[in-house]
Amino acid sequence: NAGVTQTPKFQVLKTGQSMTLQCAQDMNHNSMYWYRQDPGMGLRLIYYSASEGTTDKGEVPNGYNVSRLNKREFSLRLESAAPSQTSVYFCASTTNRESAVNEQFFGPGTRLTVL
Amino acid sequence: GDSVTQMEGPVTLSEEAFLTINCTYTATGYPSLFWYVQYPGEGLQLLLKATKADDKGSNKGFEATYRKETTSFHLEKGSVQVSDSAVYFCALRPYNNDMRFGAGTRLTVKP
Numbered sequence: 001n002a003g004v005t006q007t008p009k010f011q012v013l014k015t016g017q018s019m020t021l022q023c024a025q026d027m028n029h030n031s032m033y034w035y036r037q038d039p040g041m042g043l044r045l046i047y048y049s050a051s052e053g054t055t056d057k058g059e060v061p062n063g064y065n066v067s068r069l070n071k072r073e074f075s076l077r078l079e080s081a082a083p084s085q086t087s088v089y090f091c092a093s094t095t096n097r098e099s100a101v102n103e104q105f106f107g108p109g110t111r112l113t114v115l
Numbered sequence: 116g117d118s119v120t121q122m123e124g125p126v127t128l129s130e131e132a133f134l135t136i137n138c139t140y141t142a143t144g145y146p147s148l149f150w151y152v153q154y155p156g157e158g159l160q161l162l163l164k165a166t167k168a169d170d171k172g173s174n175k176g177f178e179a180t181y182r183k184e185t186t187s188f189h190l191e192k193g194s195v196q197v198s199d200s201a202v203y204f205c206a207l208r209p210y211n212n213d214m215r216f217g218a219g220t221r222l223t224v225k226p
Contacts, residue, residue, distance in 0.1 A: 004158075033213070033214075040218055040219075041218060042204060042216040042217055042218040042219055043159075043204070043214075043216040045213055045214075048213060058213065090158055090159070092159075097213070098210070100145075100146060100147045100166070100208045100209060100210045100212075101147050101164075101166045103149055103161045103164055104214055105161075106151075106158035106159040106160070107158050108156075108157055108158045109157070109158050
């Protein structure tokens with residue numbers, strides 16, 4: 001099992017450019033998440049997908065869109081990148097959002113710099 | 116709302132020293148509690164968890180006990196190694212809701 005995979009690992013964008021971050025999991029998990037990690041702020045939830053076909057906003061959704069393409073894949077899109085979106089982005093998955101006992105599994109992250 | 120507060124870092128220890136990283140939480144109901152570890156350049160990995168009061172999670176010499184009376188889940192290790200250098204995140208997960216993460220505590224262990 002590869003677990004949770006993310007592409008790309010690194011990306012540099014200019015202000016106003018768009019890009020899509022890809023995430024896939026092979027653990028047959030129902031729920032998937034996108035977080036951003038900024039120094040001193042822990043992880044903040046951008047969007048989540050409780051199950052295939054559903055997506056919902058998290059704590060910091062502005063400037064982002066998501067697509068749950070199928071059960072395995074959950075992508076994050078920046079339509080017009082801004083320097084404030086410079087961050088490390090993590091995708092995560094878990095069996096079911098409703099079950100509090102299950103941990104989340106994380107991908108290796110995408111380090112994004114917006115100039 | 117539900118939240119986690121953990122000890123600010125950075126923490127610097129000598130090898131074989133005792134480690135404590137404090138974590139307290141605010142939550143309604145009975146959340147599960149987690150410690151994650153992040154090594155440089157990597158994603159978060161689950162270190163240990165506890166799903167109900169008085170449970171003790173343990174892994175790789177690390178321990179944490181779910182204390183409902185003090186709303187705490189402090190991480191401890193009796194003898195740290197250089198390889199334990201990482202960032203440690205405390206997190207809680209309420210029922211039918213999403214993970215809440217602390218800000219992280221950077222640990223550096225010197226030989």
